[in-house]
Every structure is written in C-alpha cells, then in structure tokens.
Amino acid sequence: MDTTQLPKYQQIIETIKEKISKGEWPIGSKIPSQRKLAEEFGVNRSTIITALEEQAADGLIEGKTGVGTKVINNTWTLLASRQSANWSEYIDTGIHRASEKIVQEINDLEMDPAFIQLSKGELSPEIFPVQTMQKVLKEAADELSELGYEEPKGYLPLRQAVSEYLAASGIYASPSSILIVSGGLQALQLVSLGLVQRGAPVFLEKPSYLYSLQLFRSSGMNLKGLPMDKEGIITKSISLKKYEKGKSILYTIPSYHNPTGILMTEKRRRELLDVCRIEQLPIVEDDIYRELWLDEMPPPPLKAMDKNGQVLYMGSLSKTLSPGLRIGWVAAPEPVIDRLADLKMQTDYGSSSLSQRAAEKWLSTGLYQKHIENVREQLRVRRHTALNTLDEHLSGIAEWNSPEGGFFIWLKVPSTIPIRLLYRQAISRKLLLNPGSIYSDGPNHFIRISYAYASLGELQEGILILGEEIRKLL
Amino acid sequence: MDTTQLPKYQQIIETIKEKISKGEWPIGSKIPSQRKLAEEFGVNRSTIITALEEQAADGLIEGKTGVGTKVINNTWTLLASRQSANWSEYIDTGIHRASEKIVQEINDLEMDPAFIQLSKGELSPEIFPVQTMQKVLKEAADELSELGYEEPKGYLPLRQAVSEYLAASGIYASPSSILIVSGGLQALQLVSLGLVQRGAPVFLEKPSYLYSLQLFRSSGMNLKGLPMDKEGIITKSISLKKYEKGKSILYTIPSYHNPTGILMTEKRRRELLDVCRIEQLPIVEDDIYRELWLDEMPPPPLKAMDKNGQVLYMGSLSKTLSPGLRIGWVAAPEPVIDRLADLKMQTDYGSSSLSQRAAEKWLSTGLYQKHIENVREQLRVRRHTALNTLDEHLSGIAEWNSPEGGFFIWLKVPSTIPIRLLYRQAISRKLLLNPGSIYSDGPNHFIRISYAYASLGELQEGILILGEEIRKLL
Known part of the structure; x- marks a missing residue:
C-alpha cells in the first residue's frame, strides 16, 4: 500500500508495523534510536515518541530506559500469546503451566535419536511386524474400489x-x-x-x-x-x-x-x-x-x-x-x-x-491376535532385563513395582532428590525419562520408565545412568 | 449389588434405576401403575409416589395425569442431553440450532445410496483413480520400515x-x-x-x-x-x-x-x-x-x-x-x-x-498433478451437463451462476418459495440438495447443488425433479 497519502504520524506507524511483520525487524531485535528515526522521517523527536508509544500499547515493541526499544511481537505472535493467556484461565496453578512446557519438551526429545528413550510409551521398532504389515497393506490395496x-x-x-x-x-x-x-x-x-x-x-x-x-x-x-x-x-x-x-x-x-x-x-x-x-x-x-x-x-x-x-x-x-x-x-x-x-x-x-x-x-x-503373542514374548524379555538391571544398579536407592503387564515401571526415588533436577541431569546425559510430576500435582518423588521402546542394550545403559545420577544427588 | 440391606424406600429407587439403565424399561416406555408398584414392593402408594417423584426430579421419568409415567432418560442420555443444553449456550438463536439438525440429517442422507446426491461436495467415485492408488499403496508398503x-x-x-x-x-x-x-x-x-x-x-x-x-x-x-x-x-x-x-x-x-x-x-x-x-x-x-x-x-x-x-x-x-x-x-x-x-x-x-x-x-x-488434469476434464463435462439441464428445466424459475471452477452451482429460487419446504419436497423424491439456509442466517432463497458427485444421468434427473418441485410450489 502506498503510505505517502497518510499523515506523517500515521506513515511512521505503518512503516514500523511493516518492518516488524515482514521480519525486517525480527522479534527480539533493537530498533533504531529515536534520534535516528526522527532524522529518517524528517520529524521532531516527540512525533517519534508518540508513534512508538502507540506501537508499545499494541504490544509490538517495548522500550526500556538505557537499553533502547526492542521488538517483542508481531501480529501472529500477539494472537498466539493472547490466546495462551486465555488458555491459562483454565489452568489452576503455576505448576500446571510448567508441566505443559515439560510435556512439550518430552514430545520433542522423543524424536531425537541421540537420546536413550526410557520415556516412550510405544513398542520398539524392533517389534514392529514389517512384513505382515506390508502384506496386509497390499491386500487392502488390491481390494480397494473407492476411498x-x-x-x-x-x-x-x-x-x-x-x-x-x-x-x-x-x-x-x-x-x-x-x-x-x-x-x-x-x-x-x-x-x-x-x-x-x-x-x-x-x-x-x-x-x-x-x-x-x-x-x-x-x-x-x-x-x-x-x-x-x-x-x-x-x-x-x-x-x-x-x-x-x-x-x-x-x-x-x-x-x-x-x-x-x-x-x-x-x-x-x-x-x-x-x-x-x-x-x-x-x-x-x-x-x-x-x-x-x-x-x-x-x-x-x-x-x-x-x-x-x-x-x-x-x-x-x-x-x-x-x-x-x-x-x-x-x-x-x-x-x-x-x-x-x-x-x-x-x-x-x-x-x-x-x-x-x-x-x-x-x-x-486373526493376524492381530497372533502378533500380540509375539509382542508379549518380547515384552517379557524386556521387563526381565529392566528389572534385573534395576536390581543391579538401583537397589537401596529406589523402590519399584514388578509390573504384570504393559510398558511401565514406576520408580520411587528418595524424597530428598528434586525430581525435576534428576530429569534435567538425565537429559544432560542424553537419557529421557518421564518425571512423575507430569502425572500429578503436588510434590512428587517418582519416575516413569518404559521398557517397551529402547533396545535391550540402551535399556541397561539408561538404567545404569539413572543409578549414577541418583547417587550424585544423594 | 444386594439392595435388600437398604431401607424400603431406597430399594424402590434402586430397582427403578436398575430397570431403566439395564434397558428393561427402555426410554419412552410406560412404567407399571403406582398401584401395581405398591403391590409389588408391599408398601403403600404414598411411598411409591415419593420414590417416583425423586426419579422425576433426577430427570429419569416423567408423569402425566391420565397418561401414566414414562421413562424419558437414562444416565448416559442425561449426560448427553445436559451437555447439549450447555452447547446451546454458545448458539445465538433458534435458527442455528435448527441448522445443526438439518446438517446432521444431510450427513446421514449422504450415505444413503437410494438418493440422488446433488449435495455431496466430493468427487464422484467414477473419477477416483483406483489403479494408481493401488500402485501408490503398494510402493508405500514396499518402502515401509516402521510405523x-x-x-x-x-x-x-x-x-x-x-x-x-x-x-x-x-x-x-x-x-x-x-x-x-x-x-x-x-x-x-x-x-x-x-x-x-x-x-x-x-x-x-x-x-x-x-x-x-x-x-x-x-x-x-x-x-x-x-x-x-x-x-x-x-x-x-x-x-x-x-x-x-x-x-x-x-x-x-x-x-x-x-x-x-x-x-x-x-x-x-x-x-x-x-x-x-x-x-x-x-x-x-x-x-x-x-x-x-x-x-x-x-x-x-x-x-x-x-x-x-x-x-x-x-x-x-x-x-x-x-x-x-x-x-x-x-x-x-x-x-x-x-x-x-x-x-x-x-x-x-x-x-x-x-x-x-x-x-x-x-x-x-507428479502423479497428483497428472491426476488433477483428468479431474478437470471430467468436471468440465459435468458442469456442462448441469448447466445445460438447468437451462432446459429451470429457465425462468431460477437464477444461477456459471462457476469457473470447483463443484458448486448456487441457485436462486423465487422468494415466494419456502426453501426448507423445497428441501423437504426434494427429499420425498429421493433427491438431496443443500438449502442455502445452512450457509447463512436470516431469510434465504438459495440452493447449493454439486455437479461433482452424482453420475451424469442422476445429475440430469435430479435437476429435472428440482424443476418440477419448484413449479409445484410456485
């Protein structure tokens, strides 16, 4: 749009908006000083100040004495963040908000192949029946008439x-x-x-x-x-x-x-x-x-x-x-x-x-029922390995159940250990596990580990690391 | 649960609840008379009345003088209907609620093969590229390693x-x-x-x-x-x-x-x-x-x-x-x-x-881009047929655009014709089309027809029926 038809004051605002939304002035960047802007637009400094104040009121920029003015938002992030504010209405306490962040972080790290995944509540790709699935898909394809x-x-x-x-x-x-x-x-x-x-x-x-x-x-x-x-x-x-x-x-x-x-x-x-x-x-x-x-x-x-x-x-x-x-x-x-x-x-x-x-x-x-028998067989081996390794490395410093099925072992660590810190320490060693705090509110001394996803070797290594990190924090 | 430990009054309530939730007394059915219930439980009629009143207050039954007492809800329908009530908070007017019902009806009738579907905003199965899709699925299957x-x-x-x-x-x-x-x-x-x-x-x-x-x-x-x-x-x-x-x-x-x-x-x-x-x-x-x-x-x-x-x-x-x-x-x-x-x-x-x-x-x-060329070819034929048939049967009694693309013709019928009635009349002749009222609020004299789904023969027949029904209502 041609802005030259607008009054000077409005032109300045439009230019600033445009630079922000185009990403020319990205979020977090410092914008030119008031003096410089005044020169650029050929106006006196008070006009610039008023224009900037309006942008600040809109939530696009933020000025701090001695630091200058920074871009803090664009139109879309404004929308997204206002919305966040709205969502948080339905969240009871600060703890919940934090838990949302940590869950997002776990979602992301679960995609990182560099990590030992004791977090994923999902069967190992080793157990996935590739050939049967291929056969099933081809049969389904042959029978296809519409979709x-x-x-x-x-x-x-x-x-x-x-x-x-x-x-x-x-x-x-x-x-x-x-x-x-x-x-x-x-x-x-x-x-x-x-x-x-x-x-x-x-x-x-x-x-x-x-x-x-x-x-x-x-x-x-x-x-x-x-x-x-x-x-x-x-x-x-x-x-x-x-x-x-x-x-x-x-x-x-x-x-x-x-x-x-x-x-x-x-x-x-x-x-x-x-x-x-x-x-x-x-x-x-x-x-x-x-x-x-x-x-x-x-x-x-x-x-x-x-x-x-x-x-x-x-x-x-x-x-x-x-x-x-x-x-x-x-x-x-x-x-x-x-x-x-x-x-x-x-x-x-x-x-x-x-x-x-x-x-x-x-x-x-009946392929499904047959497949599940194999899954059970594999999970028994994994559970056995997990429990044995826990006995070896965590005896005396943690308590756990022996699950009769499913994927998970629910580990209780000593109450002196801050569970979030343990989670962080594990991450620093490329080990991902789920702190109990995301499954509950209030104080928490549990960790969920899954024996379903990681390879047997990783499972052993992960539990070893967990033991070491618990000992460090004791 | 053994209800014999409960006081008589409570026993009656439990029995009634059980019969309703088990479906022994299904929704809409008349329950035994107060006299009969009194005999059955060996209590006097006032006890029965009190028990029934409590059930009525819970919304499970409804009594009408001279007609008797009917089951109107069970626990789940209560939940579902209360929720509906809650949803409607966010709906501005009665018209909107009606539109919801009609949209549900259209969804259902779109699955009915007995109908001529001038409603469906979806490509005809005739245009679906079965063989290419089969080939694509088999290739995808061959490349599968995990899922x-x-x-x-x-x-x-x-x-x-x-x-x-x-x-x-x-x-x-x-x-x-x-x-x-x-x-x-x-x-x-x-x-x-x-x-x-x-x-x-x-x-x-x-x-x-x-x-x-x-x-x-x-x-x-x-x-x-x-x-x-x-x-x-x-x-x-x-x-x-x-x-x-x-x-x-x-x-x-x-x-x-x-x-x-x-x-x-x-x-x-x-x-x-x-x-x-x-x-x-x-x-x-x-x-x-x-x-x-x-x-x-x-x-x-x-x-x-x-x-x-x-x-x-x-x-x-x-x-x-x-x-x-x-x-x-x-x-x-x-x-x-x-x-x-x-x-x-x-x-x-x-x-x-x-x-x-x-x-x-x-x-x-590039299979997709190639496929779309064929889709366009087919849609051109369909649009041509639809417009020709409209000219033949609806000239002078309706107005329409000639679409440059997409699936839809937006038909304006004379304002004396109640659009819902026209929709109903069409349904009675096994023709499904979308009344304009679902796309807007306020008075409406439009109908949306799609030339994408029905076969060419059905398209012609459907438009013929539409013309007849409009004439009847004029």
Missing part, C-alpha cells in the same frame, strides 16, 4: 471386526454401538468436548496419564485425583456432591495403569462398578494396555461386567501394533456413540480410510 | 513434498512452516482451538461453509458475515472495533467459494490484503478448491502475495484426490505452526502415517 468419506461411526467392516474382537473379552457391543477413532487420545477429546460439562469434575486415578494432557484442563475438565493401592482405585474415596451428580464422569485405566503399572483386581472392579452405579457416575474405561498382559490374563473389563450401560470403553491399536495407524475404538450405549460420532464428523470427518481398511484386515484375519 | 508416531508437524518427506508443491503456486513455505492435518476441517478446528479467542469475531464471507459447522459456533467463534459481489468479499465492509483488534481473524475461500462458486479477482485479493494489514487482521485462506479451475488458472493465492506473514494457508487432498486419505496442510509463520502442531499432538497425536506416506508418493512423483 471416500466413511460413515460417521467408521468403516462398517472394521466396526464388525471390532465387535467380534470385543466379544472375546466378554464385551457385547453391536457395530452401531462402536465408534472408530484416531487413537485413544481422540476418544478422550470427543468425550471431553461432547459429554463433560465445563468445570464438572472428572474423577480419575492419581497419578494419571490425563494429568499430562494440557488440553483437557484447558477445555475445562476439573480433574479430581483418587488415591490408589495395589489393587487400584480406593473406591471409598469416591463421593459426589449433590450438584455434581449426573454431570461428572470417572476415568480409569484398570489394566496396567499408566504411569503406575497397577492392575485393578476383579474384586475392586466390581466394587467400582457398584459405587459408580449408586453415585450415578458413568465410567470411561481406558483399556488400551489390556492385551499386554505378561503373566496371566487380566480380570474381565469393567465393560464386560457392566449390566447397566454405565461404561464407555476405549481400545486402540497404538500400543499393541502401530501408533502410526491412528486407529482406536469406543464402545458405549448407542445414544452416546451417536453423539460422539456427530462430534467426530464435526472435528475431522472421520479417520483415515486407509488405516481403517488395514486395521480391519489385521483384526478379521 | 510409529510421526514428528509433531507431520511426516517430513510429506512436508517437503508439500513445500515444493506450494512453490508452484508462488507460496514459499519451508517444511518447518508446514503442518500436516487430517483434512481442512481439522485445520479449522485447530485454528479455532488455538488462535481464536472465545467470543472474538471471525469475519467471513456470507454465505459461507463455516455457518454449517456447529462446532465453531459452539467453541465460541463469533461469526461476522461480510457481503460479497461477483469479485469476492466487499472489502469496505471490513471494520474492526478498537477492542477487537489483535483478537479477530478473517476466514475466506477466495477460489471457487463454497457455496457460491465465486472466484475472487486478483485486484480484490490485493485490496483484501491491504485492508487486513491496516486492520491488523490475520487471514485464514481456505484454498482447497484451487486446483479445480475449469477455464483458466485462478489468480495467485493471497498467501503468495503476502509480504507480511499475514496469511495462514490451508490446502487438502480431499476435494481433488480422496477424502478417505484425510490429508491436508497448513502453511503459516513458524510460531503459529508450532502452536498448532502442539495442539494437534494434544488432539490426536498426528495424522495416519499410512495416509501421509501415500500422500507423499502422490505429490512427489
């Missing part, structure tokens, strides 16, 4: 396959009561968008995976942690205030809980169902680790014991076959599935048809 | 391919300024979650695709329609209040606008960029129809003319290749992409790796 939008609840043959698959765990859900989602996280997002009222309490294990998910707090979920013992949630801790009834949900990972690895006993499962029925508290059962039992099969899912349509059940292929497929499912009473399917359509018009077709092949041919 | 979570911004080779592809339209975006998304709708959702403040105005064409998306209004986007002429948005209608500055965005579909088919001229594009720069109004450019030009190439994207980092650009494979892939992209200043990538990770941990790999193959081999 349009799928039905709102997902590709029907896949829903049929999931329905049959669930029946093997005692869950009877017809394809119309099943919604295909892009992984467990999306299922949770749909629940939080569609079923949970802003500000309504969500009861859950403390610690829990959900605490690490900023989005849920940002979308107004009010997390209420429930204490656990080695059998799972202590059910007598569940109590709803009158006005909370009919608005709250309970979220639980009964099998090989993330991050603690705890397996809820059958007795506790029945108690939980009873208490929740009486409290009119619907249950969201996150059962994505169920197939990863290592010693013996877990008790039936809550959903299989559920006679009252209380339970919304979530499963996924991400932890057992491939996260890259982005395929999971929800089974729940049909009106709830209808509601979530409508939201899913409004969110992303359904999951990848390619992935849905591949998933259908895995499930309906 | 884990991708980087937060998406599969790097795909981002590189998109970066090169965008350069052909004059857009220079490095892979780190590109985010892979599961289609254009998800891009919009991320923008609405991450950049738009609740209640802040979103300027957009009126009518617009966005009006049909309940989710955006529900998430607090405050839509401000801008009038258009045949060159696009009338830019002098854009004006922000002081407090709206730095909070608002402008959403536009400059090429083959949905639903009107309008192509914004180059002159108008430059004006729009100027006005938005002065108003500090970032632009979200939805350019998913760009490649579907039929007569001559459209003017450069706004993003290509954007010297100031004002524009967030959205593209997708859904309209040109396959909606089932669920692959689209966003190009924007890097801090914005960082923010959206983080949200995307929190939403669904990234798009399907399979789909990303397939998309990369299409783009990087």
